[in-house]
Amino acid sequence: MSVFRLENVHKRYGNGVQALRGVSLSVESGEMLFLTGPSGAGKTTLLRLIAALERPTSGRIEVQGQDITRIPRRAVPYLRRNLGLVLQDQRLLFDRNVLENVIIALAVTGSRRGEAVERAHAALEKVGLRERATSNPMALSAGEQQRVCVARALVARPSLLLADEPTANVDEANAVRILETFRAFNAVGVAVIVASHDASLVGRYGSRVVRLDAGVIVE
C-alpha cells in the first residue's frame, strides 16, 4: 500500500519559478527513500507539497489514501498529525525546555499530560537526548537541536516522516546519528523520505534514491 503518490505534479511559484515539472512518484508503507539533487532541484518543494504546506499548480497528490489537493484547509491539521516533519526552517521554542518542545506535538492532539511526558522522554531517549530534557534548547549544539526536532517529529508516531536536509549544519557524527534514528523508525514500519544533497551520506544506506534536477526526476 502506498503512503503517498504523486501524479504528474507541477508547481509554479508566484514569482514564475517552476519548481516541479510533471513529477510522479510513489512510496510504499515502510519504505525509506532519499531525494537527492542540487540546490533548487525541487526537493524541498516536493516535501512541502506532501506535507500540505503548499498546494501544487496541477497534478494529484494522495497521502494515506487522501487526495490532499482537494481536502479543505480545516482538514489539513489532522493530516499533519500523521506526518513527522523535520524541515530546514523549523523553529524550536526557546522559552521552554527540550521536553516541552517535544510535547507540543502531542499536546495539539489532546494527549493526556502524563502520557505525553512519558512519550516525549522515550522520543528523546531514541535521539540520545533524554538527559537534556530539562535543558533550554539554546544550550544545545546545532546537531542536538536538530535531534530535538527529530524527536518532536517522531513522538506522535507518524506513519510518514519527511525530513528536509536533516543533516545540514551538523557534524558527521550527528548526521549519522540522525539517519540511524530514521532507520530505526523505518525498521518498525514508518515510511521515511529524506531530502539531502549529501550524496556520500545517502550512499551509505541501501535505500531507494530518487534524483531530482530542475524540477524533474532524472533517476
Add this chain to the structure above:
Amino acid sequence: MRAWFAHHVACLSATLRGMVRAPFSSMINALVIGLAATLPLIGLVAIENGRALAGGVALDPTLGVFFALDAGKQEIDAVESVLRNTSGVRSVQFIARSEALERLRKIEGLGDTLGTLRSNPLPDTLVARLEASAIAPEGQLAAQVRAMPKVAHVQLDAAWMLRLRRLLELGGAALTLLSALLGAVFVGVTFNTVRAQIHGQADELAVARLVGATDRYLRRPFCHFGSWLGLLGGLIALGLTWAVLAYLDQPIADLAQAYGSSFRLVYPTLGQTGIVVGVSGLLGLLGAFMAVSIYLLINPSPA
C-alpha cells in the same frame, strides 16, 4: 470531548499563571478596560437613580376638568363616563362646588374672605388621576373632554412629568450610544492587548500549526486570556462605580433631606452586577476572538 475539556482547563490555568507572573501588565490592561467600562456603568446607575427619584416624588399626572357654573348632572356624568372608560385613567373623583368651597374655608385665613362672597364662585370639578405610563394618550383625552358640553376648563398637570420622562429617555438613549461606543473601546483594548500577545507567541503558533494544531486549538488560550481580562475589567468598573456611589451617597442624602425627601442613592443590584461582569467577559472574549481570527486569516496555515 475529554481533550477539549482538558485543553480548556490547561488554557485557564496557563492564563491565570500568566496573570500572576506578570501582575503589573495584567492589571494595567484590566484597569484600562475597567475605566472604559466605568463611564457607561456610572451613567446607567445615574439613570436608575433618576428614575428612582422621579418615582419617589412623582405624583401621578392629573387631569382637572372644571365645569361651567350652570353645568348639570347630565353633562358631568357624561364627562365622568368618558374618563372612567378611558384606559390609563386610574381614578376619577368628583368634587362638588359646595365641597370645594368647604375645603377652601378650612384653609386658615381664607374663611373670612370667602364669607364676603355672595355666591359660590367655584365650579364642579372632576379630578382624574392618570397612570404614569399612560402619559402619551392623555393629551388626546384632554382635547376630547375639552370639547364636551359645559366644560369650562381642562387642566393637565403632567407637563413636568413628561419633561422628566423625556429627559430620562434622552439620558437612556445617550447612555445606549455611550455604552455601544465604550463597548467598542472595550473590545478594541482587548483586541490590541491580545494581538500584542499573539505576536509575542508567533513562533509557538507556527510550530503548533506544523505539528497539526487546528485554528480552534490555537484560538482557545487567547480567548481565555481575553475573557479573563474582560472579567477583571468589569470587576474594576464595578468597584470604581461602587466607590463613586459611596462617596456621593451622604452628600446626596443630605441634599434630598433639605428638600424634605428621604431619597438615597440606588446601588447596582446583584443581577446588574452579574450582567456587567458577564458582558465584560463576553466583550473581552469578542476582542480576543477577533484578534486571533484576524491573525490566522492574515497568516493562514500553509496550504
